[in-house]
Amino acid sequence: MAENFNLQEYLANGAENIIKNAISATFKNPKETLFLAKFIKYSRKASKIRKQYEKKGINIPAFLIASITSRCNLHCTGCYSRANDNCSDDIAIEQLSDSDWEDIFTQSRDLGINFIVLAGGEPLIREDVILKACNFPEILFPVFTNGTMLDDSYFKLIDKHRNIIPILSIEGDRQLTDFRRGDGVYDQLMSSMNYMNDNDLIFGASITITKDNLDYALSKDYINGLYELGCKVLFFIEFVPVDADTIDLTITDSQRDYLLSEINNLRDRYDDMLFMSFPGDEKESGGCLAAGRGFFHINSHGGAEPCPASPYSDINVKDTSVLDALQSNLFKSLRSNGLLMDHHEGGCVLFEHEKEVKKLLKK
Numbered sequence: 001m002a003e004n005f006n007l008q009e010y011l012a013n014g015a016e017n018i019i020k021n022a023i024s025a026t027f028k029n030p031k032e033t034l035f036l037a038k039f040i041k042y043s044r045k046a047s048k049i050r051k052q053y054e055k056k057g058i059n060i061p062a063f064l065i066a067s068i069t070s071r072c073n074l075h076c077t078g079c080y081s082r083a084n085d086n087c088s089d090d091i092a093i094e095q096l097s098d099s100d101w102e103d104i105f106t107q108s109r110d111l112g113i114n115f116i117v118l119a120g121g122e123p124l125i126r127e128d129v130i131l132k133a134c135n136f137p138e139i140l141f142p143v144f145t146n147g148t149m150l151d152d153s154y155f156k157l158i159d160k161h162r163n164i165i166p167i168l169s170i171e172g173d174r175q176l177t178d179f180r181r182g183d184g185v186y187d188q189l190m191s192s193m194n195y196m197n198d199n200d201l202i203f204g205a206s207i208t209i210t211k212d213n214l215d216y217a218l219s220k221d222y223i224n225g226l227y228e229l230g231c232k233v234l235f236f237i238e239f240v241p242v243d244a245d246t247i248d249l250t251i252t253d254s255q256r257d258y259l260l261s262e263i264n265n266l267r268d269r270y271d272d273m274l275f276m277s278f279p280g281d282e283k284e285s286g287g288c289l290a291a292g293r294g295f296f297h298i299n300s301h302g303g304a305e306p307c308p309a310s311p312y313s314d315i316n317v318k319d320t321s322v323l324d325a326l327q328s329n330l331f332k333s334l335r336s337n338g339l340l341m342d343h344h345e346g347g348c349v350l351f352e353h354e355k356e357v358k359k360l361l362k363k
Contacts, residue, residue: 031159031200032200035162035163036162039137039138042138046062046109046112046113046114046138047062047112048112049110049111050062053112058326058327059326060111060112060326061113061289061293061296061326062112062114062115062294062295063115063116063289063295064108064113064116064295065116065119065296065297065307065308066117066118066297066298067119067123067297067299067308068096068119068120068123068126069092069095069120069125069129069300070120070121070300071121071122071125072120072122072146073122073146073148092301095301096300096301096302098126098128098131099132100302100317101129101132102132104317104322105136105139106136107321107322107323108139109136111322111323113139114140115140115142117141117142118130118133118141118142119144119308120300122145122148122149123144124145124154125149130143131157133161133163134157134160134161134164137161139163140165141163141165142167142233143164143165143167144167144206145167145169146168147166147168147169147188147189147192150166150188150192154166158196158202159199159201162202165202165204165232165233166192166196166201166204167204167205167206167235168192168193168204168205169181169205169206169207170186170189170206171207171208172217173186173222174187176212176213176216177189180208193205193230197230200230202232203230203231203232203233204233204274205231205233205234206234206235206237207234207236207237208237208238208239209237209239209251210249210250211249211250211251211252212249214251214255214259218258218262223266223270227273232274233273233275234274235278236276237277237278238250238251238256238277238278259277290306290307290334291307291330291331293335295307298317299313302317302318304316304331306330306334306357310354310357312357312361313330314329314361315328315330330357330360333360333363334357334360337360
């Protein structure tokens with residue numbers, strides 16, 4: 001198992017490998033190659049900016065998770081966002097506007113944050129925010145989507161703005177996917193993947209790992225199938241239990257070790273794909289990366305939170321800067337008291353230590 005795994009370095013090297021393969025493939029996809037070549041230049045500049053802040057004693061993470069809406073058109077089994085009342089069918093009030101998000105993206109770019117995950121709810125509901133993200137080629141925007149809203153309009157947008165990368169949520173085969181996400185979702189995902197593959201659009205997939213789908217998701221046939229479909233990025237997200245009834249779906253320590261071992265094997269086997277595991281990569285990076293150690297979360301109302309699975313905040317970016325949010329009392333307390341390094345049984349250390357996080361919030 002790798003020690004001191006550097007996620008930022010892995011992403012930069014992985015992008016360079018993808019470029020090399022794109023060039024060797026007789027320039028089949030010049031748009032992808034050109035974008036990735038420019039992004040590597042931007043990424044190196046962002047890294048220098050973060051190092052300058054580090055010299056001042058300020059840690060700037062490379063990643064921001066931005067939940068740009070609380071609305072979603074699906075009711076997935078075990079969804080932590082709905083369990084935390086952070087996701088609904090209703091049109092939410094007092095959520096950040098597209099101009100608010102544009103300002104956050106600008107501040108993030110200037111701080112050296114160059115990976116912003118767009119989440120929700122279902123982020124494709126907020127086309128206005130997606131359009132703002134298109135104007136920031138220095139930032140890579142993986143869009144974690146259930147895939148049901150991808151259409152010709154979005155495909156044209158993604159083709160023109162290569163920094164928008166759809167990450168399609170899938171659980172495995174049709175039975176596993178439709179059981180959790182609803183009938184017909186799997187077929188929609190396959191249709192979109194085939195279209196993007198045929199039209200040389202970059203996309204990835206996200207698999208929520210449970211005891212039920214662990215073996216299937218890591219099987220050679222399944223990974224090869226995604227590879228042949230043109231999938232460039234694959235996220236393995238460990239299931240976070242939302243209540244006592246879903247704890248049994250959480251993978252065990254031995255299964256987690258197996259997951260991390262297999263992911264390392266996949267990284268060796270596929271040099272033109274990126275494989276990321278959360279919170280597995282955190283374990284190899286020396287502890288939980290939330291609260292600004294490696295990433296942080298801004299919810300749809302502007303609250304700066306340690307991570308989506310720990311929806312607690314003592315500061316709002318509508319009232320302050322992104323830099324000040326990273327130095328909030330809650331974030332600093334979590335980074336200094338050792339809680340992020342604590343052992344945990346489930347998919348998230350802060351989720352398991354919810355009481356301790358609430359105590360810090362009260363202080």
